Amino acid sequence: MKRLKLASLFPLTMLILAACCTLFLAGCTGTAPFVPEGTGSDDAWRTVELQDVQTGEKFSVASLSGKPIILYTFTVSCPICTLQQKEITALKKSLGESVVVIGLDIDPKEEVDVLKSHIQKNGFSGYYVLSPPEMTGSLMDHFGPVVVNPASAPVMVICHEGSARLLATGIKSSSSLSSSLAVC
Numbered sequence: 001m002k003r004l005k006l007a008s009l010f011p012l013t014m015l016i017l018a019a020c021c022t023l024f025l026a027g028c029t030g031t032a033p034f035v036p037e038g039t040g041s042d043d044a045w046r047t048v049e050l051q052d053v054q055t056g057e058k059f060s061v062a063s064l065s066g067k068p069i070i071l072y073t074f075t076v077s078c079p080i081c082t083l084q085q086k087e088i089t090a091l092k093k094s095l096g097e098s099v100v101v102i103g104l105d106i107d108p109k110e111e112v113d114v115l116k117s118h119i120q121k122n123g124f125s126g127y128y129v130l131s132p133p134e135m136t137g138s139l140m141d142h143f144g145p146v147v148v149n150p151a152s153a154p155v156m157v158i159c160h161e162g163s164a165r166l167l168a169t170g171i172k173s174s175s176s177l178s179s180s181l182a183v184c
């Protein structure tokens with residue numbers, strides 16, 4: 001009798017487990033609301049002083065104008081971010097100096113050595129910055145809260161004349177990123 005009861009609970013348990021897994025995974029792959037260009041009121045992100053962790057070079061997004069820029073946020077501990085970084089690095093390698101790449105580590109507890117190790121281990125290229133709070137806050141004001149959700153793989157494209165847009169959530173292939181730059 002006990003064995004019959006346990007056997008009849010198995011399908012129900014599997015159904016509940018599948019539903020929970022679906023809900024859990026939906027948070028990583030779901031689509032966040034799209035924030036149209038220009039809905040934020042704060043453009044300070046363009047002039048915030050940033051410092052590349054590899055070279056110590058200081059710069060701002062505005063100081064790199066004249067070329068299209070791929071700007072993205074990430075954390076070292078985010079596997080989705082690492083996959084997106086690999087696609088961005090492939091794009092950078094194919095386009096070379098015709099595009100600028102800036103990765104902003106938005107983990108406020110991240111250490112420079114951990115970020116440097118992550119870059120070197122994966123062979124990433126471009127500028128890498130521990131994002132100052134004013135940069136992260138200004139990006140949120142301009143593009144919306146999706147920029148601080150690393151699992152959404154947030155990527156922004158800034159065209160050479162200064163227009164900026166947030167791309168759709170999810171991992172973007174290097175060819176998809178190249179197409180996004182083609183409209184600049």
